[in-house]
């Protein structure tokens with residue numbers, strides 16, 4: 001496993017994503033992922049699976065302090081103290097007394113950013129939230145949020161077809177983690193000839209090359225999701241090879257501004 005040191009904290013660079021992984025599939029997936037070595041789990045209030053993540057965590061037998069557990073406050077829970085009350089509910093479902101990182105899932109322009117961030121900051125003082133972060137925040141909003149509370153992470157879509165240079169530079173400036181969601185572009189990388197060629201040199205698949213490319217970057221984490229045990233194993237097998245600087249650059253050159261997650265109510269990405 002590669003770890004990134006962010007603000008003095010060692011974060012496992014590869015995590016397990018749980019979007020569209022409901023019920024027993026989630027419980028089983030989390031338990032299995034932890035069993036094979038994943039130590040970073042990503043969920044959200046909006047995924048409606050926090051109780052199954054909690055159950056998987058318990059059944060895995062892995063000590064709570066050995067797992068970097070991330071959840072996200074839904075934008076409908078930003079007003080007043082709702083970020084705090086809904087986080088308390090998340091903790092109950094997750095069967096833990098703290099999350100390592102709580103993110104604001106999406107910007108919500110109808111609620112002043114101070115409200116959810118200050119609510120999370122109070123929880124941070126109580127120990128229920130170790131670190132506070134954001135997700136889907138463009139650069140100017142990250143700056144605004146960082147002026148309100150200390151930020152640990154921005155989680156955004158990032159894969160070979162969507163570069164994130166500005167946000168990565170910003171993450172480095174603030175000593176923040178940049179977590180890549182949709183890290184394998186929801187399977188689009190599978191047939192890529194460049195990734196296939198590079199993979200052939202290392203006896204790895206395009207998916208493994210992509211995940212390696214991400215976690216080999218400073219302060220970048222990746223959280224691939226799979227419902228299938230074999231794929232969870234394959235996605236984790238990225239620590240026994242290394243990409244050369246030329247190979248890294250060849251993958252950076254694949255950018256084509258292909259954004260997969262772009263809802264109408266989403267922010268101006270400032271690109």
Ligand SMILES: NC(=O)c1ccc[n+]([C@@H]2O[C@H](COP(=O)([O-])OP(=O)(O)OC[C@H]3O[C@@H](n4cnc5c(N)ncnc54)[C@H](OP(=O)(O)O)[C@@H]3O)[C@@H](O)[C@H]2O)c1
Pocket residue numbers: 016017018019020042043105135136155156180181182183184185186187190207223224225226227228231232234235261
């Ligand atoms: N903050 C946000 O707004 C946000 C948005 C989207 C996602 N996320 C987080 O990021 C995580 C990952 O993103 P994602 O799930 O959207 O996309 P992803 O991880 O890029 O791709 C998941 C898809 O690829 C398939 N897959 C996984 N491993 C594979 C492999 N080795 N070979 C072939 N296919 C494979 C999965 O199918 P099977 O499951 O059938 O294997 C699934 O359809 C999410 O689960 C969630 O935790 C956050």
